[in-house]
Amino acid sequence: MKTSEMEYTQLIKNIREDIYHIDIPIEHPLKNLNIYLFMGEEPALIDAGPYHPLLVEVMEEVLRRLKVNKLSRILITHSHIDHFGLADRLRRLTGAEVLSHHAERPRMERVEEHMREEYDCYTSLAPAMDFPEEFVHMMAALPQIWVTLSEPCPLDGRLRGGEYLKAGDRELEAIHTPGHTAGHLCFYEREEGLLFSGDHLMRTITPNPELYCPPRDGQITGLPQFLDSLRLLKSLPATCAYPGHGRFIKDVQGRVDMNILHHERRLEKTEQAVSEGCQTVWEVSEYLFPQIRGVSPGVDHLLAIKEALGHLVMLEEKGVVKSFIEKKPWRYLPV
Numbered sequence: 175m176k177t178s179e180m181e182y183t184q185l186i187k188n189i190r191e192d193i194y195h196i197d198i199p200i201e202h203p204l205k206n207l208n209i210y211l212f213m214g215e216e217p218a219l220i221d222a223g224p225y226h227p228l229l230v231e232v233m234e235e236v237l238r239r240l241k242v243n244k245l246s247r248i249l250i251t252h253s254h255i256d257h258f259g260l261a262d263r264l265r266r267l268t269g270a271e272v273l274s275h276h277a278e279r280p281r282m283e284r285v286e287e288h289m290r291e292e293y294d295c296y297t298s299l300a301p302a303m304d305f306p307e308e309f310v311h312m313m314a315a316l317p318q319i320w321v322t323l324s325e326p327c328p329l330d331g332r333l334r335g336g337e338y339l340k341a342g343d344r345e346l347e348a349i350h351t352p353g354h355t356a357g358h359l360c361f362y363e364r365e366e367g368l369l370f371s372g373d374h375l376m377r378t379i380t381p382n383p384e385l386y387c388p389p390r391d392g393q394i395t396g397l398p399q400f401l402d403s404l405r406l407l408k409s410l411p412a413t414c415a416y417p418g419h420g421r422f423i424k425d426v427q428g429r430v431d432m433n434i435l436h437h438e439r440r441l442e443k444t445e446q447a448v449s450e451g452c453q454t455v456w457e458v459s460e461y462l463f464p465q466i467r468g469v470s471p472g473v474d475h476l477l478a479i480k481e482a483l484g485h486l487v488m489l490e491e492k493g494v495v496k497s498f499i500e501k502k503p504w505r506y507l508p509v
Contacts, residue, residue: 186239196233214341214342237267252354303483335348359372376423382480
């Protein structure tokens with residue numbers, strides 16, 4: 175689709191008089207990405223989208239139509255390229271400062287170098303997790319694809335969670351919700367109970383936990399953190415959540431409960447997989463996600479592996495399974 179063909183009236187939507195939802199369609203199962211613009215004394219964006227020449231044109235035109243010449247800040251929920259890839263370009267265009275959690279800095283500031291290190295680490299796990307050779311080849315090619323959709327973006331400020339930040343005429347609280355990434359942030363507007371939830375809470379999709387490679391603080395999976403972060407949201411009297419993808423969520427607490435229940439059931443299914451003879455991470459991932467069996471390896475396989483490993487680690491912590499990692503591949507057996 176060419177920029178000139180786009181209907182900007184469909185892309186720019188008011189969710190409040192002073193808050194705009196910029197709804198960007200993408201060719202991906204997620205279908206869209208959401209950017210939020212706060213108007214007022216200190217105009218601000220939540221997230222920036224991936225770097226792409228077409229999206230550069232779209233965002234320039236959106237800001238022109240809304241008569242926004244300058245932004246005070248761009249708040250990045252997390253360091254996946256579909257959320258920060260365009261941030262540096264928008265900073266140069268608007269003079270904004272770019273803020274995100276300090277744990278997201280390496281991926282944002284050293285995009286290509288960090289991406290290659292990360293995927294080299296994933297590849298090194300192949301013998302341990304029983305990856306087939308064609309899957310290893312697929313992973314080796316992914317960094318170059320992601321790198322083309324982002325530009326390095328040095329942070330102007332590093333957040334830890336708990337900070338209060340001006341966005342337009344409103345005040346947002348940065349809430350650290352690790353799990354999907356180590357430094358994932360949600361932004362909460364207390365006056366109306368508006369939660370801008372990034373990829374931590376979405377309407378129809380349960381976000382994938384991070385695979386920490388190398389391990390972070392002794393943890394290889396972000397799944398336990400993700401569940402703790404969901405429980406943290408239950409303490410907020412949020413009236414509506416605006417996610418990084420998909421439509422807004424009216425029943426925030428109900429959606430949080432559904433996500434927790436989803437993982438409880440998947441934990442049971444993972445235990446069932448082990449009891450029925452699945453011993454490696456790859457075997458368990460195919461049991462949990464039968465749609466990836468017999469399909470050429472792709473990103474869906476990597477997502478399945480992250481979730482399978484996360485649930486196996488949690489089962490071992492509960493004393494339900496025991497890992498045998500002295501030899502490769504790692505094996506998980508019932509206790």
